Amino acid sequence: MKAIVKYIISIISALRTLIKGMAITGHYISHPKEIITQQYPENRETLKMFDMFRGEVVLTHNEDNEHMCTGCSACEVVCPNGTIEIISKRIEMPDGKKKKVIDKFVYHLSMCTFCNLCILSCPTDAIKMSQDFEHAVFDRSQLTKVLNKPGSKLMEGVR
Amino acid sequence: MEEIATNKNTGKPLETQEYFINMGPQHPSTHGVLRLLLTLEGEIIHNVEPHLGYIHRSIEKMCEKDSYTQIIHLTDRMDYLSSHMNNEAVSLAVEQGLEVEIPDRVKVIRTIISELTRLSSHQLWWGVFGMDLGAITSFLYGFRDREMIIDIFEETCGARLTMNYNVPGGLMFDIHPNFQKGTKAFVTHFKKKLPEYDQLLTENVIFELRTKGVGVLSKEDAISFGVTGPTGRASGFSNDIRKHNPYSAYTQVDFNEVLREEGDSYARYKVRIQEMWESMSIIEQLIDNIPEGDYKVKTKAVIKLPKGEYYQKVETARGEFGVYIISEGGKSPYRLKFRSPGFSNLSALNRMAKGAKIADLVVIMSTLDLVIPDIDR
Ligand code: SF4
Ligand code: SF4
Numbered sequence: 001m002k003a004i005v006k007y008i009i010s011i012i013s014a015l016r017t018l019i020k021g022m023a024i025t026g027h028y029i030s031h032p033k034e035i036i037t038q039q040y041p042e043n044r045e046t047l048k049m050f051d052m053f054r055g056e057v058v059l060t061h062n063e064d065n066e067h068m069c070t071g072c073s074a075c076e077v078v079c080p081n082g083t084i085e086i087i088s089k090r091i092e093m094p095d096g097k098k099k100k101v102i103d104k105f106v107y108h109l110s111m112c113t114f115c116n117l118c119i120l121s122c123p124t125d126a127i128k129m130s131q132d133f134e135h136a137v138f139d140r141s142q143l144t145k146v147l148n149k150p151g152s153k154l155m156e157g158v159r
Numbered sequence: 160m161e162e163i164a165t166n167k168n169t170g171k172p173l174e175t176q177e178y179f180i181n182m183g184p185q186h187p188s189t190h191g192v193l194r195l196l197l198t199l200e201g202e203i204i205h206n207v208e209p210h211l212g213y214i215h216r217s218i219e220k221m222c223e224k225d226s227y228t229q230i231i232h233l234t235d236r237m238d239y240l241s242s243h244m245n246n247e248a249v250s251l252a253v254e255q256g257l258e259v260e261i262p263d264r265v266k267v268i269r270t271i272i273s274e275l276t277r278l279s280s281h282q283l284w285w286g287v288f289g290m291d292l293g294a295i296t297s298f299l300y301g302f303r304d305r306e307m308i309i310d311i312f313e314e315t316c317g318a319r320l321t322m323n324y325n326v327p328g329g330l331m332f333d334i335h336p337n338f339q340k341g342t343k344a345f346v347t348h349f350k351k352k353l354p355e356y357d358q359l360l361t362e363n364v365i366f367e368l369r370t371k372g373v374g375v376l377s378k379e380d381a382i383s384f385g386v387t388g389p390t391g392r393a394s395g396f397s398n399d400i401r402k403h404n405p406y407s408a409y410t411q412v413d414f415n416e417v418l419r420e421e422g423d424s425y426a427r428y429k430v431r432i433q434e435m436w437e438s439m440s441i442i443e444q445l446i447d448n449i450p451e452g453d454y455k456v457k458t459k460a461v462i463k464l465p466k467g468e469y470y471q472k473v474e475t476a477r478g479e480f481g482v483y484i485i486s487e488g489g490k491s492p493y494r495l496k497f498r499s500p501g502f503s504n505l506s507a508l509n510r511m512a513k514g515a516k517i518a519d520l521v522v523i524m525s526t527l528d529l530v531i532p533d534i535d536r
Contacts, residue, residue, distance in 0.1 A: 017362050050317070052332075054317040115232035117232070
C-alpha cells in the first residue's frame with residue numbers, strides 16, 4: 001500500500017515539475033515579442049554588423065582610386081600565418097628617381113585568423129576590417145584576393 | 160536477484176565476457192573529436208580510456224616560432240569558450256617578464272570581460288548539458304542569453320569567440336562607449352532569466368534522477384587528479400585561483416567561492432549555476448567603477464623577454480589554466496607549456512565512470528564541461 005502511495009506521489013510531483021517547465025514555453029508562446037529569432041537571410045537589408053566587427057581585411061581606396069599603402073610590409077611581418085603577401089615593384093618617378101610601390105597586395109582569406117594584428121601594425125592606416133561576413137564561395141581559389149584595385153596608386157602625401 | 164542464463168545442454172551458467180566499443184571520435188556527446196575506448200560488461204562500464212590526438216595542432220610548438228604578440232591569438236583556439244581568460248594568462252605572463260605596471264583601467268576591464276566570458280561559457284554549457292540529456296529546449300534558451308554577451312564582445316573588440324582582445328601591456332582597443340550600458344542591460348536581463356533555467360531543468364524530476372548520485376568524485380580523487388574549476392569545487396576541493404592567487408582586479412571585489420560536498424553530477428551542475436550568480440555580482444561591483452586612464456602601456460614593437468622562467472595561472476570557466484614560458488632572451492619563447500584544465504579533468508573520467516551505465520557516461524562527461532581543443536592542443 002505504502003509503495004503505491006509513494007508511486008502515485010512521485011507521478012504527481014513529476015507532472016508538477018513538467019508543468020512548471022511547460023509554463024515557460026507557454027509564456028513565450030503568448031509573448032511572441034520576447035522571442036529574439038532573426039530571420040536571416042530575409043533581414044539582409046536591415047542587418048547591420050557592429051563597426052568593430054572583423055569581417056575581412058580590405059585596403060581602403062578613395063574616389064580617385066588611390067590607397068594609402070606604401071608597401072612597407074609591416075603587416076606581412078606581423079601576420080602570424082602568412083596571410084598577407086606584399087609584392088612590390090620599382091617605378092620611375094617624373095623626376096627620374098626610382099620609387100618602390102606595391103604591385104599586388106595579396107590576401108589569402110582562407111588563412112586569415114582575424115587577429116587584427118595587421119590593422120594595428122599599419123603605420124598609415126591603409127588597411128581596415130570590413131563588416132562583410134558572407135565569405136562563402138564555390139571555389140577555394142576565389143578566397144585569394146588582390147586588395148589593391150587595378151590602376152590604383154598611392155595617395156599624394158602618404159609616405 | 161538477477162536470473163543467470165544457463166546453457167541448455169550443460170546446465171552451467173553462461174559465460175559473460177568483457178567487450179570493447181569506441182565512443183567517438185565523432186560522437187555528438189563528446190562535443191568534439193574525443194575517442195573513448197569503453198570496456199563494458201553488458202551496459203556496465205568497467206574502464207574508460209580516452210584517446211587523444213584527433214585535433215592536435217601543436218600549438219605549443221608553434222609558439223616557439225611566434226612573437227609574444229602572436230602567441231596570444233593561438234590561445235583563443237584552445238579553450239575557445241574561455242578565450243579571453245587564456246589571452247589574459249599569456250598577457251600576464253609576458254607582463255610579468257617585462258615588469259610593466261598595468262593601469263587599473265586595464266585590470267578592471269579584463270576582469271569584467273573575464274566574468275562575462277565565464278557567464279557565456281556556463282550558459283553554453285547549460286544549454287548543451289540539457290541537450291545531452293535529451294532536452295533540446297534548454298539549448299535554445301542558453302544560446303538566447305549568450306547572444307547578448309557575444310554582442311557586447313563584438314561591439315567592443317570585433318570578434319565573437321576568438322577575441323584576441325589582450326595584448327602584452329593592456330588591451331587592443333579601449334572599450335566601446337556602449338560597453339557599460341550593454342553590460343548593465345545584460346545583467347538586468349539575465350537576473351530575470353536565470354531563474355528560468357532552474358524552472359526548466361534544475362527542478363525537473365527526470366533531470367534530478369539522471370544526475371543525483373551519478374559520477375561521484377571524492378575530494379581526495381579530485382585533488383590527486385588535479386581536477387580544478389567547478390568540477391573540483393563540486394567535490395569540495397577549494398581551488399579558485401581568483402581567491403587563492405588573485406590577479407587583475409579580483410583583489411578589489413567581494414565574491415564567494417562556490418563549494419559543494421557531494422561531488423556528483425548534480426553538484427557540478429549546481430556549482431556552475433551558482434557561479435553565474437557570483438559572476439554577475441562581480442560585474443555589478445566593477446561596471447560602474449571603471450577607472451579612467453590608458454587602455455594600454457607602451458611596449459616595444461618587438462617584445463623580448465629577459466632570460467628566465469615565467470608562470471602565470473588564471474581561472475578559466477573550466478579550471479586552472481597555466482602558462483609557463485622559458486625565455487632565452489629572444490623574441491619568441493625557448494619553450495612554452497600550457498597547463499590546460501580540461502586535460503586534468505578528463506583524467507578523472509575513468510574514476511567517475513566506473514560502474515556506471517553508458518547513458519550515465521554522457522551525463523558525467525557533460526558535467527566535466529570538456530572542450531576538446533583545450534585538451535588536445
Ligand atoms: S587579421 Fe591576423 S591573420 Fe588576418 S591578415 Fe591580419 S594579421 Fe594576418
Ligand atoms: S598595408 Fe600598411 S603595413 Fe601593410 S604594407 Fe601597406 S602600409 Fe605597410
